[in-house]
Amino acid sequence: MTELTKSTSVAGDATAPAKGANAEAEPAIARVTQWGEIRHRFLANKLAVVGLGLVLLLFLTALFAPLLAPHDPYAQDLTNTLQDPGSGHLLGTDALGRDQLSRIIYGTRIAVVIGLASIFLACLIGIVIGALAGYFGRATDSVLMRIADVFFAFPLLIGAIVIIIVMGRGIMPVIISLAIFSWPTVSRLLRSSILSVREADYVLAARALGADTRRIIVRHIIPNSIAAVMAYAAFSVGGAIVAEASLSFLGVGVSPEVPEWGNMLAAAKDFMGVKDFLWTYPSIAIVLTVLGFVFVGDGLRDALDPKLR
Amino acid sequence: MGRYVIRRLGQMVVVLFGATVILFCCLFVLPGDPVGSLGGDKARDPAVVEQLRERYGLNDPLPVQYGNFVKNLAQGDLGEDYTQRRPVTEVLGPKLVNTAQLALAAIVLDIAIGLLAGLIAALFRYSFWDVLITLLTTMAVGFPSFVIGMVLQKVFVIQLEWVPLISDGTMKSLILPAFTLAILDAALVARLMRGTMLEVLRADYVKTAVAKGLPRRTVLLKHVMRNSIIPVVTYLGISFGSLLGGALITEAIFNWDGIGLALVQAVQQQNNPIIIGVVSFGVGVFVLLNLIVDLLYAVLDPRIRLA
Numbered sequence: 001m002t003e004l005t006k007s008t009s010v011a012g013d014a015t016a017p018a019k020g021a022n023a024e025a026e027p028a029i030a031r032v033t034q035w036g037e038i039r040h041r042f043l044a045n046k047l048a049v050v051g052l053g054l055v056l057l058l059f060l061t062a063l064f065a066p067l068l069a070p071h072d073p074y075a076q077d078l079t080n081t082l083q084d085p086g087s088g089h090l091l092g093t094d095a096l097g098r099d100q101l102s103r104i105i106y107g108t109r110i111a112v113v114i115g116l117a118s119i120f121l122a123c124l125i126g127i128v129i130g131a132l133a134g135y136f137g138r139a140t141d142s143v144l145m146r147i148a149d150v151f152f153a154f155p156l157l158i159g160a161i162v163i164i165i166v167m168g169r170g171i172m173p174v175i176i177s178l179a180i181f182s183w184p185t186v187s188r189l190l191r192s193s194i195l196s197v198r199e200a201d202y203v204l205a206a207r208a209l210g211a212d213t214r215r216i217i218v219r220h221i222i223p224n225s226i227a228a229v230m231a232y233a234a235f236s237v238g239g240a241i242v243a244e245a246s247l248s249f250l251g252v253g254v255s256p257e258v259p260e261w262g263n264m265l266a267a268a269k270d271f272m273g274v275k276d277f278l279w280t281y282p283s284i285a286i287v288l289t290v291l292g293f294v295f296v297g298d299g300l301r302d303a304l305d306p307k308l309r
Numbered sequence: 310m311g312r313y314v315i316r317r318l319g320q321m322v323v324v325l326f327g328a329t330v331i332l333f334c335c336l337f338v339l340p341g342d343p344v345g346s347l348g349g350d351k352a353r354d355p356a357v358v359e360q361l362r363e364r365y366g367l368n369d370p371l372p373v374q375y376g377n378f379v380k381n382l383a384q385g386d387l388g389e390d391y392t393q394r395r396p397v398t399e400v401l402g403p404k405l406v407n408t409a410q411l412a413l414a415a416i417v418l419d420i421a422i423g424l425l426a427g428l429i430a431a432l433f434r435y436s437f438w439d440v441l442i443t444l445l446t447t448m449a450v451g452f453p454s455f456v457i458g459m460v461l462q463k464v465f466v467i468q469l470e471w472v473p474l475i476s477d478g479t480m481k482s483l484i485l486p487a488f489t490l491a492i493l494d495a496a497l498v499a500r501l502m503r504g505t506m507l508e509v510l511r512a513d514y515v516k517t518a519v520a521k522g523l524p525r526r527t528v529l530l531k532h533v534m535r536n537s538i539i540p541v542v543t544y545l546g547i548s549f550g551s552l553l554g555g556a557l558i559t560e561a562i563f564n565w566d567g568i569g570l571a572l573v574q575a576v577q578q579q580n581n582p583i584i585i586g587v588v589s590f591g592v593g594v595f596v597l598l599n600l601i602v603d604l605l606y607a608v609l610d611p612r613i614r615l616a
Contacts, residue, residue: 146327153596158555158591161572162336162588245453249455250573294447
């Protein structure tokens with residue numbers, strides 16, 4: 001909810017044209033674009049750069065998992081179960097003798113795929129519905145927003161569980177169930193920023209210059225409203241990864257044999273106090289991943305609206 | 310105001326209707342057969358299965374089942390659960406009390422920690438404490454509740470042995486799950502409080518209050534605090550709504566016998582009446598608290614006119 005209100009206020013202000021371009025500047029000098037300014041402000045934020053580093057590390061690990069993992073993450077070795085971290089198995093082995101490090105490395109793939117795909121899907125649905133509601137207003141707006149309200153009323157995990165009951169466990173059901181209950185936030189964000197942008201002076205100016213509605217929407221309204229959605233999306237990928245791991249932790253996420261962090265933690269819970277390395281390392285992986293996306297999201301939000309700091 | 314309340318109540322009914330339809334459809338196109346799992350592993354006598362299907366109304370057409378469901382729901386009768394064959398309300402009642410206890414404790418912690426941290430950060434902006442609080446609240450968002458729960462369990466249950474592993478329902482065993490639930494919200498409350506307070510501190514009416522010579526204490530309590538607290542109230546109200554709907558992860562980690570744990574178990578047992586009970590309760594409370602918060606907003610801030 002906080003993110004919602006914060007980010008909506010972002011949109012209202014992100015519409016201010018880049019202040020760098022002033023009249024005295026010579027035409028030959030490279031133009032300061034709005035996105036150039038945003039990038040500059042983002043890179044000046046140390047935490048945001050750290051976040052970007054963590055996210056890149058996650059992506060690279062996921063991409064090169066087969067090269068990085070010392071063992072097959074599925075290979076069981078019943079003679080070598082619950083080995084402490086050390087030679088042979090850097091982070092030890094689990095109750096089925098599977099190499100922990102390899103499972104954590106392959107776990108990045110599930111996290112990246114589910115985190116990105118579910119938020120991408122949520123943004124897709126949310127942007128379409130939010131744009132329709134914000135643009136057409138009136139009855140279309142009421143109907144679409146009531147539908148959004150219905151999905152918004154389900155707490156994320158509870159709603160996701162209901163969908164998974166129908167679809168069964170697995171990667172696809174998790175992606176879909178998370179997207180189904182995440183899009184209302186996106187559509188509300190986009191709708192409210194479209195409403196505020198629609199009345200902006202530069203839209204009026206464009207209309208006065210004779211731009212048609214389509215051009216105004218595509219060239220002016222969407223680019224200026226989408227910023228809030230982007231900051232929200234970066235932030236929520238972290239949230240989706242937590243939700244995905246939570247579902248596995250509760251035994252309703254991806255199948256239990258899949259190398260996935262929530263699964264690892266669920267299995268490690270039984271060895272609490274005896275084999276703590278089983279839950280500490282996957283926990284560290286999750287925390288670093290989520291922090292990465294949170295820092296990037298925060299950095300984006302601040303870069304989009306420096307007044308909020 | 311009156312018309313606004315009526316319109317919002319109408320919207321609430323629409324949302325509840327939509328939510329129950331989704332829930333109902335999802336659970337009744339369920340691939341598994343709820344009655345099939347009733348008899349355990351024993352071979353099921355078709356006649357018995359048929360009798361059970363009849364007893365739970367599973368043979369009626371779906372719209373009829375939905376009609377019955379809504380009628381019963383409106384009367385507070387959620388039906389009979391499949392495993393214990395007791396009324397759902399009877400099964401969930403005591404669990405709801407447990408969940409409410411936990412949610413209440415978490416909200417109290419949120420207010421205590423969040424407000425104080427936000428206040429300090431805003432009043433001493435850019436000081437060491439502000440930087441520390443901002444850093445901690447940013448970090449807290451990155452820690453999922455299962456990680457926080459497991460760390461707390463390791464430190465306070467296993468290392469220090471301050472609290473028993475299995476919750477015994479006493480105040481002592483409430484502390485850890487309440488903290489696990491509260492940390493994220495407390496961090497968000499602190500950030501919210503800091504942000505709004507910084508805005509309020511710049512407001513003209515605060516400058517006026519200072520300029521006319523009011524003591525600092527009076528300005529802070531009467532002008533700054535009262536105006537800064539409004540978004541926090543909103544946030545906490547909505548957060549309380551979702552906490553009441555069951556803290557699935559926290560209850561699972563600490564074996565807290567609440568409705569969240571009941572939901573997770575019911576999913577594994579395909580115990581539909583319990584699932585429907587918990588989810589519709591969760592959705593209902595969330596929607597109701599949203600309405601209350603919106604109305605409270607207008608009471609706290611007379612500048613807001615509801616129409």
